[in-house]
Amino acid sequence: MTGERAAWPLWEVFVRSRAGLAHQHVGSLHAVDARMALDNARDVYTRRGEGASLWVVPASAVVASDPADKDSFFGLDEEFRHASYYVVPDGVHGI
Amino acid sequence: MCTQGLDQPRTLAAEDVSARAEHFEARVAAEDKIEPPDWMPDAYRALLIRQIAQHAHSEIVGMLPEGNWLSRAPSLRRKGILLAKVQDEAGHGLYLYSAAETLGVTRDELVDQLLAGTAKYSSIFNYPTLTWADVGAVGWLVDGAAIMNQVPLCRCSYGPYARAMVRICREESFHQRQGFELLTVLAQGTPAQHAMAQDALDRWWWPAVMMFGPPDSESTHNDRSLRWKVKRFTNDELRQKFVDLTVPQAQFLALTVPDPDLAYDGEHWRFGKPDWSEFKRVVKGDGPCNRERLVARRTAHEDGAWVREAAVAHAAKRVLV
Numbered sequence: 579m580t581g582e583r584a585a586w587p588l589w590e591v592f593v594r595s596r597a598g599l600a601h602q603h604v605g606s607l608h609a610v611d612a613r614m615a616l617d618n619a620r621d622v623y624t625r626r627g628e629g630a631s632l633w634v635v636p637a638s639a640v641v642a643s644d645p646a647d648k649d650s651f652f653g654l655d656e657e658f659r660h661a662s663y664y665v666v667p668d669g670v671h672g673i
Numbered sequence: 674m675c676t677q678g679l680d681q682p683r684t685l686a687a688e689d690v691s692a693r694a695e696h697f698e699a700r701v702a703a704e705d706k707i708e709p710p711d712w713m714p715d716a717y718r719a720l721l722i723r724q725i726a727q728h729a730h731s732e733i734v735g736m737l738p739e740g741n742w743l744s745r746a747p748s749l750r751r752k753g754i755l756l757a758k759v760q761d762e763a764g765h766g767l768y769l770y771s772a773a774e775t776l777g778v779t780r781d782e783l784v785d786q787l788l789a790g791t792a793k794y795s796s797i798f799n800y801p802t803l804t805w806a807d808v809g810a811v812g813w814l815v816d817g818a819a820i821m822n823q824v825p826l827c828r829c830s831y832g833p834y835a836r837a838m839v840r841i842c843r844e845e846s847f848h849q850r851q852g853f854e855l856l857t858v859l860a861q862g863t864p865a866q867h868a869m870a871q872d873a874l875d876r877w878w879w880p881a882v883m884m885f886g887p888p889d890s891e892s893t894h895n896d897r898s899l900r901w902k903v904k905r906f907t908n909d910e911l912r913q914k915f916v917d918l919t920v921p922q923a924q925f926l927a928l929t930v931p932d933p934d935l936a937y938d939g940e941h942w943r944f945g946k947p948d949w950s951e952f953k954r955v956v957k958g959d960g961p962c963n964r965e966r967l968v969a970r971r972t973a974h975e976d977g978a979w980v981r982e983a984a985v986a987h988a989a990k991r992v993l994v
């Protein structure tokens with residue numbers, strides 16, 4: 579029973595719900611090749627017209643940041659990058 | 674759901690474990706979501722693997738009782754609806770196997786456990802669908818009970834499971850409504866059709882009530898599961914909610930719930946004691962269809978082996994050319 583599927587790679591699935599929006603990650607699935615991954619992604623993730631376009635990407639091609647490095651990797655303390663950091667004086671409009 | 678490349682469990686020195694465990698408990702208590710690469714206690718991982726796998730198996734085996742009626746649905750419309758419903762259940766199984774895989778098990782291991790008969794699935798699917806009304810009763814009661822169980826799981830502390838449940842819950846209410854609609858037609862039909870609907874309720878009511886698992890006084894996993902925010906309500910709490918919602922629906926259908934002790938106390942519908950010995954018997958493998966279900970799964974798996982082998986061979990050949 580085991581074995582025959584061990585070689586089926588994992589694919590990450592991205593769906594664009596309609597033109598104008600970005601593709602979003604919706605899940606993953608196993609498939610022998612890209613064609614099967616696309617067919618299965620359609621059946622598993624877009625049974626109710628959820629998609630106008632599908633991407634499948636081999637999971638092994640995803641390079642991820644290390645969650646243990648979260649603070650040093652993302653931890654910029656630069657509030658001045660946000661508009662909300664600046665005080666707009668009362669009476670000033672359109673800024 | 675996360676990629677496998679991201680879910681390597683880390684090994685830690687023993688002194689680090691208690692600090693990590695404390696941090697983990699604090700995160701869970703603060704309603705933070707746990708993701709595959711995060712450190713988690715072995716018992717949490719094991720509890721999730723067991724629960725998600727059982728849940729996935731239930732979706733897959735759950736296709737069989739209704740699949741039984743696909744070729745005999747009374748109209749093309751009903752056949753299309755039932756096909757879509759059964760296909761959804763296959764999809765639910767796949768979302769859940771994916772979620773389980775983020776915890777470090779392979780799908781093959783889980784499928785092998787199901788086929789070997791060592792994994793559990795919801796015992797409700799070991800009852801037969803004898804008439805067309807049973808298809809309605811399954812949608813209304815079995816999917817109805819499943820919704821009651823699954824909606825709180827959308828807030829489960831483990832991210833991939835919670836996200837899979839969000840997708841599933843979006844699809845489940847179609848399942849329940851098509852069943853209720855089907856039963857409405859029968860219940861308001863000829864006396865023979867009404868009797869068929871009543872007979873289905875008579876046979877499915879108690880197994881549905883028992884779907885929430887053993888009473889809290891006997892349930893072994895309730896405490897930890899609640900503390901770790903995998904479950905949000907106890908078995909008995911969910912069972913009471915289900916009965917409170919479902920009894921008025923049965924009244925609308927002019928069907929009689931087969932429980933002489935059923936009585937409204939002004940707040941809740943109080944109900945009689947389910948036959949827990951029957952529940953235990955079915956869980957242990959002695960229900961009306963346990964053997965049939967496993968044989969059907971094994972046969973499907975074996976019959977599909979050549980397709981899986983051909984797909985792998987085809988992919989290998991395309992890499993070479």
Ligand SMILES: [Fe+2]
Binds near residue numbers: 732
């Ligand atoms: Fe389902």
Ligand SMILES: [Fe+2]
Binds near residue numbers: 762848
């Ligand atoms: Fe369902």
